[in-house]
């Protein structure tokens with residue numbers, strides 16, 4: 162894991178540190194980029210997509226605050242790095258990726274690493290994944306124009322969603338807490354994600 166990010170982020174979360182330490186990030190990037198895998202950078206993973214910076218993954222997972230046993234939905238499997246970290250928390254992780262080649266590569270690697278608790282879907286995650294809803298936690302790892310209605314519907318009462326919202330280039334990271342029909346949004350800071358492309362996302 163990247164040294165120094167925890168002090169900078171001000172996160173004291175020993176469980177998250179241990180979970181992130183156990184995931185070998187260099188395996189989730191092309192071997193030509195392996196030397197950069199333990200720097201705090203986002204890196205290309207093909208199909209014009211990126212693996213998120215470790216500090217962003219740490220911040221989002223910390224804010225998501227998953228409990229053991231929560232049912233989690235991840236939108237944007239990408240390299241599978243964030244997926245591996247979430248899989249350390251829950252027996253029931255559902256992950257959706259629109260680019261088939263990325264989903265298949267992530268699935269192959271995660272199975273090779275022994276993760277058996279992840280269910281994969283290739284498709285438009287801006288619509289969520291209705292058949293397994295509701296979810297205790299939802300995490301979106303691509304920038305959305307707004308908190309999508311479908312994802313709100315699929316969040317369990319008492320559940321939490323972390324989602325970057327804004328324009329195509331820059332977003333605000335939002336924490337959305339559901340209580341009955343009320344959705345309370347808290348801004349966590351500026352961020353830059355690749356766009357969430359899809360029916361309730363951006364046009365390609």
Ligand code: SAM
Pocket residue numbers: 206210211212213236237238239240241242243244257258259260263284285286287302303354355356357358359362
């Ligand atoms: N969390 C990933 C990781 O650790 O490698 C990084 C995700 S990358 C920043 C965002 C991902 O969201 C890309 O792989 C992209 O293809 C995917 N994406 C964009 N729009 C999507 C959609 N509507 N449904 C599912 N995945 C989507």
